[in-house]
Amino acid sequence: MVKSRTPLFIFLLVALAVSLALSGWHPYDRTTWILEIFPILIALPVLFATYKKFPLTTFLYIFIFIHALVLILGGAYSYARVPFGFSLQEWFELSRNPYDKIGHFFQGFVPALVAREILFRKHIIKGTKMLAFIIVCIVLAISATYELIEWAAALVLGQGADEFLGTQGDQWDTQSDMFLALIGAVTALLLCSRYHDSHMRKLS
Numbered sequence: 159m160v161k162s163r164t165p166l167f168i169f170l171l172v173a174l175a176v177s178l179a180l181s182g183w184h185p186y187d188r189t190t191w192i193l194e195i196f197p198i199l200i201a202l203p204v205l206f207a208t209y210k211k212f213p214l215t216t217f218l219y220i221f222i223f224i225h226a227l228v229l230i231l232g233g234a235y236s237y238a239r240v241p242f243g244f245s246l247q248e249w250f251e252l253s254r255n256p257y258d259k260i261g262h263f264f265q266g267f268v269p270a271l272v273a274r275e276i277l278f279r280k281h282i283i284k285g286t287k288m289l290a291f292i293i294v295c296i297v298l299a300i301s302a303t304y305e306l307i308e309w310a311a312a313l314v315l316g317q318g319a320d321e322f323l324g325t326q327g328d329q330w331d332t333q334s335d336m337f338l339a340l341i342g343a344v345t346a347l348l349l350c351s352r353y354h355d356s357h358m359r360k361l362s
Contacts, residue, residue: 163216170223174198177227181234193311194233198226212279215357217350218271225268232261262335265304266297266342271354273297274347279358294343301339305332 178195185191201222205214214222231240243257250256273296274289276282283289 166216167219170219174223174226177230181230185234186236186239190236191233194229194237198229201226213361214272214275215354215361217354217357218275221268221271225264228261228264232257237261259334259338262301262338263342263345265301265335266339266344267346268342269300270294270297270343270346271350274351274354275358278355290347293347294340297339297343298336301336305335308332 178198181195182191205219205222208214231242235241237243237258238255240255240257243255243260246252246257247255270293273293277289277292283292
């Protein structure tokens with residue numbers, strides 16, 4: 159199973175490397191770019207280190223790749239200046255560029271699937287309701303930790319952290335970010351659980 163997935167993974171790695179290179183060639187703000195793509199630099203070594211002993215489902219790897227692209231695009235332009243976000247702002251007549259909310263939605267959606275796969279396959283949690291509850295708690299903990307990191311960046315960098323924070327003058331930005339992560343987690347559990355289960359059964 160692992161060997162049969164190799165061509166797909168090579169494609170995803172090449173596409174990710176090219177995307178990182180293009181985004182880092184001339185980003186809007188270099189510090190913001192580094193901060194935004196830093197989770198990718200943490201996740202990649204972990205995924206490589208665990209690939210042989212605990213390979214994830216192809217389903218999950220693809221969503222991790224999509225999440226990485228969301229981070230890369232946000233880092234290249236800064237979240238408040240992503241062109242696609244301006245298009246959404248115009249289409250839905252919003253008061254601000256909403257791309258950062260897409261990022262926080264995925265911050266809930268993908269970690270929920272990661273937590274679900276680990277907890278399910280390791281038989282750590284029994285019972286679907288308790289599993290869902292623990293997953294949502296994990297996602298909210300991750301989201302809260304990220305907001306604390308943003309707060310620390312604001313303290314250390316001062317005005318230089320404005321692009322990284324991307325609040326765009328919204329006093330409730332932190333709360334809405336965590337709410338979008340919660341929506342992402344619940345969406346992943348409601349829409350993907352059955353399909354995710356079938357992929358885990360195939361892998362096992």
